[in-house]
Amino acid sequence: MGMIHHRSPILWVQPAMIHAKHPTVARSLVAALLPLAVCPLQWLCWSFISPFVWFLFYPTVFLSSWLGGFGAGLVSTFLSTALVWWYFMPPVHTLLKPRPGLYLNVVVFMAMGLLFSFFHRLLREAERKVAQAALKEQDVRLDRMSRLAKVGGWEFDPVTGAGSWTEEVARIHDLEPTAQPTVSMGLSYYQERGRPLIAEAVRRVVEERVPYDLELELVSATGAHKWVRTIGEPVVEGDRVVKVQGALQDVTERKALEQELQRMNATLERRVEERTGELRAANGELESFAYAVSHDLRAPLRAMDGFSKALLEDYGETLPAEGRSFLDQIGLASRRMAGLIDGLLQLSRATRGTLERVPLDLSELAGGLLEDLAKGEPERHVLWEVEPGIHVQGDPRMLEAALSNLLGNAWKYTARIPEARIRMDTVQEEGLRWIRIRDNGCGFDMAHAEKLFKPFQRLHRQDEFPGLGIGLATVQRIVMRHGGSLKASAAPGRGASFLFSLPLPNEPEQP
């Protein structure tokens, strides 16, 4: 039987499966001696069966050959013939039978017995061939799957250390598919780092019956570095582990991808860190620039103003009027430059630092600011009106600066209007709530509106309305920092309106 020696590439041939088709000795013996049991049965029922002497013996021979195979069938046939000859064929209890017709009867029975036995043998062989073919087909299918998944099976005997594995496991080790391992040989392919791990896992599965699932690095027979995942489980018989069975998968590709991903993540993280560092450095530079502006650039201006004034005070009398006016101009210019520096600082400071989001009542804030403006110029009569209860979420310091600039502008540009009016309210436009500050001041031509929010750009001459041109630039930065937008509308001589929107903090910020 070649079948028994055939080693499946995937499964170890299970001999019990094949032997199940082969009668055991005990079964053959029982089958062969079956007629001995049938004989008394027929004897008991003879009164009903008579004169059919072979009545129970045809099925008996059939059964014997089916259960016990060819040999048992033959023995059963001869035994049945002898028993029927002696006990049932008339005249009974004698070997000599006077009627020659009975001999034909015997020959037919024996021929049938032979036929049953032979037929069952053929049947059994055909069956075995079908099973073998199915097994082979399954093997091929499993082998294909095994190659594709790079998975194989293995087992070993913990007592002898002898083991076996499937062809794919051998292939993963870059060995001949037929090479068979021992435990120590199998372990020898693992890298130094992994060997203690696998040795410990094997010890535990044998001694404590704990299954394992490990990912280890191995160096194959040809020196290739591979990653494998191996699982092992104990096979317990009685109270001891007779076998350890498991599977092994080549996970080199997945591992390489994982490592690549890790490497890329690390690179990305490092790059983010670098950029953050650069940004921090740039911010730091900007801060120190602002500091230098505030501290160092002012000192020379102070000297210019100071010494020109000192000159004027101490030696003014000896200078002609024109000389004195020149000194005045030096003072004027240095003070104006100081103002520009202040404006620049105000602009950079407006949006420096972290943005806080706290609930604010802009109506209250605006009221306070307008009162301050009124106190600063008590001689002016301005009619102002603020819609109550304008609530927003934002940075208190920044929004106060923004409002202060917008209301300050409204205050300034209504200076020449006899009935000055300033109004703050809210309007719905473009699906947003806008906070509007409107005045009936001198306004401006919208043709120049693009200059409005640029630092140091002005729409009025210094002799009309003095200023630095920093206020609206500051307002725009503050509003943008909050994720909102700012717009204006005006006409010369007909006042100006400035509208800004602040998104609610739970809404996504506008880009």
Add this chain to the structure above:
Amino acid sequence: MNPLPILMVEDNPQDEMLTLRSLRKVNLGNQVEVVRDGQQALDYLFREGEFAGRGGSALPALVLLDLGLPRVGGLEVLERIRADARTRLLPVVIFTSSSEEEDRLGSLLLGANSFVRKPVDFTEFAEKVAKLGVYWLAVNELPGQGR
């Protein structure tokens, strides 16, 4: 008895001249000692280094301290003045061009008695210096000054 001097810590010679001029105009009669950096200021106060053998009074009546100083910065000078038992109560007025909130807060947290910003406008400047001098040297009373 000579009144105690004022110690001015100032690295900008023009600011120094303008301050001196402004102080002179109020006729306080206090001498003004000028040092140019933070290290010199500390050496003067603790009689170390180049001022090891300095005569005169132990401590000035007032320190006018700039912040942006070479070598040892103004805030550090202030910190060391406050950390030493001898100078713990010495009146120190920060007199600087800086308008940074950080500097204002930092100075006061470290125990400055006043924070005064130097304005660019000289008229304003002279006025501030005069007020400062009068307040700290004539109006304010310090421990141990009982007459």
